[in-house]
Amino acid sequence: GYMLAGDDEVVARCRPIMSLGGNTVVEVGAVGAGIALKLCNNMMTYAAIVAAHEAFRLAQACGLSAQLMMEIGKVNGVVTPQMGAFLTGRIEAAKRAEGAAGTSGGMRMAAAPAADLGRKDLRCALDSAEKLGLRLPATKLHAEIIEDVFFGRY
Numbered sequence: 001g002y003m004l005a006g007d008d009e010v011v012a013r014c015r016p017i018m019s020l021g022g023n024t025v026v027e028v029g030a031v032g033a034g035i036a037l038k039l040c041n042n043m044m045t046y047a048a049i050v051a052a053h054e055a056f057r058l059a060q061a062c063g064l065s066a067q068l069m070m071e072i073g074k075v076n077g078v079v080t081p082q083m084g085a086f087l088t089g090r091i092e093a094a095k096r097a098e099g100a101a102g103t104s105g106g107m108r109m110a111a112a113p114a115a116d117l118g119r120k121d122l123r124c125a126l127d128s129a130e131k132l133g134l135r136l137p138a139t140k141l142h143a144e145i146i147e148d149v150f151f152g153r154y
Contacts, residue, residue: 003034042121052083053149066091111150118146
């Protein structure tokens with residue numbers, strides 16, 4: 001979807017153009033509200049990816065099917081499309097690795113842009129929070145481990 005911010009007159013002029021993209025257009029308020037909401041959305045996305053990664057690891061350690069874990073998560077509404085794509089990639093990589101240690105070259109190539117983006121997005125959220133005098137300890141931890149999560153290093 002699109003987030004549209006600005007004064008009412010500008011938003012009214014832009015809405016028809018933004019609607020042509022076929023995505024949902026959400027009016028979010030004053031200039032700056034869109035980027036703030038994007039930072040919040042990114043924080044939730046990466047927190048979910050970290051949780052999916054760790055749930056995948058626990059399922060494997062318990063001898064459970066990661067595919068079944070993902071299906072149950074979808075039925076319960078906790079596995080979002082992004083989490084599903086992440087988990088599907090993990091499941092496929094695990095099948096290819098067949099117990100081999102380390103990260104495959106293909107996984108490294110796919111993970112690098114996502115890891116870079118995750119670090120950048122979480123760093124931006126933390127910078128904004130710091131300017132507002134707000135502590136975000138879980139987000140700080142996610143920023144520290146997101147690269148390891150995408151590369152499957154732990």
